[in-house]
Amino acid sequence: MRNDDGALPIFSVLIVDDDPTILRLLQEILRYDYKVYPAPSGEKALTFLERRVPDLILLDVEMPGMNGYEFIKKLKGDGRWSGIPVVFLTGQEERDKEELAFSLGAVDYILKPISVGIVLSRVKLHLELGSYRKHLENLVEHKTLQLQRAQDAILDILANVTAFRDSDTGYHIQRTTLYSQLLIENLLELGYPDYVVDRNYADHVTKSAKLHDIGKVAVPDSILLKPAKLSMAEFQLIKLHTTYGARMIDDAIANLGDDSSFLHVAREIVIAHHEWWNGSGYPSGLSGGAIPISARVMAVADVYDSLRSHRPYKMPLSHEDTLSIMKRETGSHFDPHLMEFSAGVFHSFEVVAAEYHDETRHSDGPLI
Numbered sequence: 001m002r003n004d005d006g007a008l009p010i011f012s013v014l015i016v017d018d019d020p021t022i023l024r025l026l027q028e029i030l031r032y033d034y035k036v037y038p039a040p041s042g043e044k045a046l047t048f049l050e051r052r053v054p055d056l057i058l059l060d061v062e063m064p065g066m067n068g069y070e071f072i073k074k075l076k077g078d079g080r081w082s083g084i085p086v087v088f089l090t091g092q093e094e095r096d097k098e099e100l101a102f103s104l105g106a107v108d109y110i111l112k113p114i115s116v117g118i119v120l121s122r123v124k125l126h127l128e129l130g131s132y133r134k135h136l137e138n139l140v141e142h143k144t145l146q147l148q149r150a151q152d153a154i155l156d157i158l159a160n161v162t163a164f165r166d167s168d169t170g171y172h173i174q175r176t177t178l179y180s181q182l183l184i185e186n187l188l189e190l191g192y193p194d195y196v197v198d199r200n201y202a203d204h205v206t207k208s209a210k211l212h213d214i215g216k217v218a219v220p221d222s223i224l225l226k227p228a229k230l231s232m233a234e235f236q237l238i239k240l241h242t243t244y245g246a247r248m249i250d251d252a253i254a255n256l257g258d259d260s261s262f263l264h265v266a267r268e269i270v271i272a273h274h275e276w277w278n279g280s281g282y283p284s285g286l287s288g289g290a291i292p293i294s295a296r297v298m299a300v301a302d303v304y305d306s307l308r309s310h311r312p313y314k315m316p317l318s319h320e321d322t323l324s325i326m327k328r329e330t331g332s333h334f335d336p337h338l339m340e341f342s343a344g345v346f347h348s349f350e351v352v353a354a355e356y357h358d359e360t361r362h363s364d365g366p367l368i
Contacts, residue, residue: 011127012037012052016045016071017060017089022114026058029119034127042066046074049081056127058110061090061097069097069104076105085126089114151262152207159210171356172305173210178352179301180209182345183338187293190341195293201265205294208266212273212298215245227312242283245270265294273298278332296335300326300342303333308353319350 012035039045061068088109184205272295279287307322
């Protein structure tokens with residue numbers, strides 16, 4: 001509608017009717033309040049929609065060539081236009097087809113002969129409803145984005161807890177997160193039937209990877225920070241970090257309820273990233289396909305980084321030597337199919353390792 005300052009109308013209406021008299025009449029009725037576009041056929045209307053998307057469509061039911069029902073089927077079948085509200089223009093003799101019109105997605109109908117008052121009130125009503133719906137959609141999108149940012153911030157805080165407890169691991173969390181992202185994005189792109197990964201799951205894996213060692217906050221410093229190789233008894237204690245971490249996440253899931261889907265993937269990773277393909281891992285001795293894909297991905301990322309990293313009791317290995325060892329353990333430690341599918345992305349691991357080398361890390365603690 002025209003603003004008090006004379007600004008152009010903010011809403012646009014596409015009129016589709018083969019009757020030139022009806023087109024001119026509707027244009028005259030609406031032109032003071034809306035930007036109006038006439039189309040004398042369904043075919044020409046579709047051509048117009050390729051260039052511009054209106055806020056509302058007034059659509060004649062009976063037209064030669066493509067009739068109104070055929071037009072709205074095409075409209076609602078295209079994601080670019082499916083949200084445009086459609087009001088049918090129909091004669092009294094066509095009222096028996098109202099149910100069909102609504103079933104195809106029409107929001108209302110206007111009877112011919114045209115009444116100026118009815119046209120103005122119906123157009124105004126549905127444009128306002130459409131505007132309100134868009135406002136709600138934008139509000140939901142904004143709130144969803146805020147929730148995602150809050151979730152990401154919480155994940156970073158939790159990951160930092162682990163990193164500060166074990167500062168000797170340097171950029172381990174950043175690197176393993178990036179390795180996991182490379183692996184899961186590759187699976188998403190390849191789309192193998194037995195490795196079905198959708199966009200949502202891939203995002204959850206990437207976000208949750210940084211929590212894989214969260215359970216280490218429950219491990220005593222004397223073991224976690226020991227500057228030497230662990231004894232067998234100490235190793236048995238540090239293995240409990242998987243179950244400790246899972247319990248922490250279980251509490252969060254119980255509190256969040258339906259809003260905790262991203263934490264279910266985090267739990268998979270935390271509890272199962274030390275499981276082995278042949279069943280000799282911990283804590284549950286899972287094997288093969290019983291190990292979640294997220295945990296299999298994390299196992300590859302975690303071991304690669306451990307072999308490449310310096311520790312008080314070991315020197316770092318080269319990229320080539322690391323892959324050589326991991327290939328020997330494929331089928332025992334690692335999922336052989338995952339290793340095969342991932343062959344093309346391992347070169348990117350070396351890039352990540354170089355960019356996030358521990359010697360470049362600041363001395364005031366880990367950075368997430």
